Structure formats: C-alpha cells, structure tokens
Amino acid sequence: MQDPEPAARAALRRSAIIYTLLLAADVIVLAYIVAGSASGGAYVTLTIVGLVGLLLAYHVYQHARDLGSVLAESEGVVTRKWTRADLIIAMQSHYVTVGRTVFRLRPEEYIHIDEGMYVKVVHFPNTLNVVSIHEVLGGRRDEPK
Secondary structure (H helix, E strand, O other), rough: OOOOOOHHHHHHHHHHHHHHHHHHHHHHHHHHHHHHOOOOHHHHHHHHHOOOHHHHHHHHHHHHHOOOOOHHHHHHHEEEEEEEEEEEEEEEEEEEEEOOOEEOOOHHHHHOOOOOOOOEEOOOOOOOEEEEEEOOOOOOOOOOO
C-alpha cells in the first residue's frame, strides 16, 4: 500500500492555490470598489466583499500553516457519520465526527467507517484535512457517545 501523505499534501497545495486565487480576485474587486465613487450601495458591497475576503484570507493562512507542518493524530469513537451535497449539487461530501471534531473524508474511506468504531485519524493540524483514517482494534470504547 502506498503512502497517502504525498497525495494529501498535493490536495492541500491545490486547495491553497484555489483559495489564494479567490482571495486575489476578491482584493481586485475591493480595489475597484474603493477606486470608484462611494455611494450607499457601494458601502454595502464593500462590506460584503470585505467579509468574504477576510474568510478567504483565513483559509489561505490555515492552508499555508499546514503546508510545512507535521501531521497530527486524533483517536476516538465515531459519534456521527453523514453525507451532504456541497456547492448545492456539484459535490457530494462525506463527514464523520470523532470526539468533538468534524473530519471530511474521501468516499473510499467513508464506506469503511461506521458509527461506534474507535478510529485513529491522521490529519493536518489546522485545516483538519484527513490523510488517513482506520479502525483501532482493541481501542478504548468507553468514551461517552
């Protein structure tokens, strides 16, 4: 079995590039609004675009921190497992809750995990992007559900 870390780091770099490009587009729109004449509608647009820019900057920062970070490990009981469509219907995403942390999984990992399993999750510490998840046999199952 091949090491999943290089593929996870490549996906992290890809996400960081996408968020950086979106942040750059947001900054260009902000500069355009500020350079134009300010009216009542411009202040509302400036506020909305500025808030979106702050959220994008936060994501870029978190991804940049994870690019050179050491992987983290979390263990615990899967207390919840669910699927939902992100971006309306464009993308189906799979999630699990381990302890009090929500992790997004790839479909091939999601089908092997069930609620109540004691699992070990290897992930990036800031973005919580999952590198691997697997059941720990004989693990502690006395955690509250």
